[in-house]
Amino acid sequence: MLTVSKFNRKYISGIVLSAACVLASSNVVANIIDTTYGVGAGSFELGAFVNNGFDYMGLAPGATTIAGWSVGGPGSGVDWLKTPSFGAQSGSHSVDLTNTTAGSVSTEIPTTLGQTYQLSFYTATVSTGAPLGTVSAGSLVSQTFSAPITPGPDFASQAFAPFSFLFTANGSKTTVSFTSASGGCLPDCYGPVIDSVSVDSTVAVDGGIIAPGGVDPIGKITIGGDLTFKKGAKYLADLDLAGLKSDYLGVDGTLNLGTDSLLDLNLINDLLLDAGKEFQIVGYGGSDGNYFKGFADGYRFNRGRNRWEIDYRPGGIYLTSLGAAAVPEPSSLALMLLAAALLGARRRSQGES
Numbered sequence: 231m232l233t234v235s236k237f238n239r240k241y242i243s244g245i246v247l248s249a250a251c252v253l254a255s256s257n258v259v260a261n262i263i264d265t266t267y268g269v270g271a272g273s274f275e276l277g278a279f280v281n282n283g284f285d286y287m288g289l290a291p292g293a294t295t296i297a298g299w300s301v302g303g304p305g306s307g308v309d310w311l312k313t314p315s316f317g318a319q320s321g322s323h324s325v326d327l328t329n330t331t332a333g334s335v336s337t338e339i340p341t342t343l344g345q346t347y348q349l350s351f352y353t354a355t356v357s358t359g360a361p362l363g364t365v366s367a368g369s370l371v372s373q374t375f376s377a378p379i380t381p382g383p384d385f386a387s388q389a390f391a392p393f394s395f396l397f398t399a400n401g402s403k404t405t406v407s408f409t410s411a412s413g414g415c416l417p418d419c420y421g422p423v424i425d426s427v428s429v430d431s432t433v434a435v436d437g438g439i440i441a442p443g444g445v446d447p448i449g450k451i452t453i454g455g456d457l458t459f460k461k462g463a464k465y466l467a468d469l470d471l472a473g474l475k476s477d478y479l480g481v482d483g484t485l486n487l488g489t490d491s492l493l494d495l496n497l498i499n500d501l502l503l504d505a506g507k508e509f510q511i512v513g514y515g516g517s518d519g520n521y522f523k524g525f526a527d528g529y530r531f532n533r534g535r536n537r538w539e540i541d542y543r544p545g546g547i548y549l550t551s552l553g554a555a556a557v558p559e560p561s562s563l564a565l566m567l568l569a570a571a572l573l574g575a576r577r578r579s580q581g582e583s
């Protein structure tokens with residue numbers, strides 16, 4: 231499942247559920263919606279807008295007026311909004327997912343089966359509307375989001391908040407859809423408003439945890455572009471020592487670990503391995519040259535029954551078993567025994583006083 235930086239901490243799974251709410255990295259990269267339908271399509275800027283005199287245009291299910299997007303149900307459709315009466319996060323248009331009852335919009339984009347993408351968008355609503363909606367794309371199914379509520383109601387200055395999720399494509403085409411979970415007029419017929427929708431093959435995990443396949447199942451995440459860890463984001467890698475296999479994070483582009491990325495290892499079937507057993511936990515086209523915090527290149531450490539070494543090689547990151555986990559060396563063992571003896575002596579002396 232997914233990872234959220236500010237909200238619930240869940241997990242990104244490359245295979246089962248997907249996703250990752252990461253927030254707000256505003257790296258401008260190629261938006262697949264725009265490369266498919268024209269620059270501005272992801273921001274609802276393209277198409278034949280007809281102003282009803284109140285800066286909005288009602289669109290019923292089946293409408294394809296907004297370039298790149300189809301309007302759907304379950305209810306009466308959506309409203310295509312325009313500034314200055316209705317604020318937009320970028321450009322001059324946004325979409326209210328509730329016409330008079332809950333509606334939806336969807337777009338279809340080319341994807342690569344099994345590859346993980348980042349879906350980002352902005353959402354807003356006002357105090358006389360309703361904030362809840364869901365978003366789906368590939369492995370991301372009906373993920374709930376809640377728009378921030380602008381008081382007033384101030385439609386013109388509605389304040390947008392960014393959301394971001396990861397999903398894994400189930401095929402060569404992926405439908406990205408947004409649905410209002412808020413039907414009806416409360417009193418305004420106004421649900422979550424969305425804008426600036428972007429799908430990118432370059433991914434930034436902004437805090438949170440990336441766990442291929444979820445925790446325990448061995449899984450794989452493949453990213454076509456770059457992957458950047460931000461704000462202490464963690465890679466939780468499962469290692470199955472009986473099956474001699476591990477989670478795998480494949481980055482076709484550059485892996486950017488920065489200075490505060492974390493690595494955590496979850497051992498499944500913790501057995502004593504022969505020295506030299508190797509697990510590749512990351513593959514990449516390139517790297518920013520940084521390491522997971524506390525795991526510099528060549529670092530050796532005990533974990534479970536084995537001692538390990540981590541190596542950052544040109545094509546990826548490897549863990550190699552070095553044999554049984556080290557026991558305390560004789561000198562430190564002697565110090566520990568001495569400390570225990572002193573403690574015992576002090577206890578006796580306290581008991582006598």
Ligand SMILES: [Ca+2]
Binds near residue numbers: 275322
């Ligand atoms: Ca827009």
Ligand SMILES: [Ca+2]
Binds near residue numbers: 441443447448449467
């Ligand atoms: Ca896993």
